[in-house]
């Protein structure tokens with residue numbers, strides 16, 4: 260289970276929120292294990308937690324002050340609650356009781372623990388612990404789904420015998436399992452970006468009246484009735500862009516290759532398999548104000564065999580003759596009539612990301628390339644976050660690693676500004692001016 264590195268959490272700061280449940284005693288063991296691995300731990304106890312375990316035990320084991328009271332003047336003078344919530348690398352709630360989960364799901368802030376949980380800018384890992392009926396209650400399950408949707412991480416609960424004598428799911432995960440979940444969470448960037456919609460003047464339905472056309476996912480090029488050529492694109496980024504455009508008020512058409520994710524709400528989604536079908540569906544959906552080619556279109560196709568190609572001892576392995584697929588992005592960008600005002604491509608590269616993006620911008624004739632590193636080390640394919648560079652004729656703008664939905668919202672706000680700027684100038688060309 261990978262507990263081998265004794266200093267695996269060296270220098271990491273954990274804010275541990277302890278809820279009021281019988282499992283609170285296991286949180287003491289968690290503090291010990293965290294300290295053993297080099298982590299600093301600051302514990303915050305709810306009033307109920309302090310009835311199960313004493314603040315003194317946490318203070319002794321963590322070697323730090325324990326915080327309990329939002330209204331304690333000393334607490335606020337020494338360490339404001341906002342600072343307390345921001346200084347951690349990760350917030351861990353163990354045990355997360357049903358009541359605490361409910362308060363978090365509602366966004367209540369009626370004590371120090373819930374105030375910190377609302378004010379933090381870091382991810383939160385929750386280790387629920389409660390009676391099995393409380394855990395299985397639809398209200399708790401609803402709260403868990405809400406919290407997951409908000410980006411909270413969960414570890415456990417385990418199944419087993421409960422303190423109350425019943426048997427089932429609800430036992431808090433064991434401290435070492437919580438440690439493993441903490442290590443996994445800390446391998447990712449735990450800083451939560453502010454939801455873009457909350458920032459600045461572009462919040463709201465700024466794309467109302469526009470048609471945004473998006474491609475997403477891989478294409479699948481048949482070799483014979485059973486086999487195909489394809490790639491690892493998950494469609495998450497393209498689908499997130501379509502969803503964000505719909506939220507921004509646009510009419511959205513999404514042309515999607517075969518993906519394992521749901522059609523975004525409020526988006527007209529056309530499902531295709533091959534690059535040729537994708538091009539036809541894109542052309543049929545024109546005119547559009549913005550075209551965003553986020554699909555990983557297969558560069559080549561095979562002339563498919565009508566029957567399944569057979570393997571035989573006497574037969575040599577077949578040779579696949581590849582033919583070039585149409586370049587959808589280039590053909591939309593280079594249209595003489597009905598070219599969308601903004602044509603945006605993606606460049607997934609494994610090296611020299613910016614140089615390739617610049618070359619692609621020129622060769623394809625689009626207005627913007629959103630470039631990212633998809634090398635194995637970047638871990639972008641199938642992931643929920645992405646680190647992109649916006650390459651236009653005016654230069655490069657690099658964004659930090661963000662959730663794909665955040666990349667989508669920011670990209671659309673950026674394009675909206677360009678669209679608005681292009682329209683006020685009314686000179687038709689060079690819509691993209693500044694990155």
Ligand code: C5P
Nearest residue numbers: 552553554556584585586587588604605
């Ligand atoms: O040339 P490359 O495949 O790297 O370019 C990537 C960009 O071009 C993406 O935006 C992708 O959607 C688009 N593309 C396309 N048709 C192709 C190949 C790529 O639209 N046949």
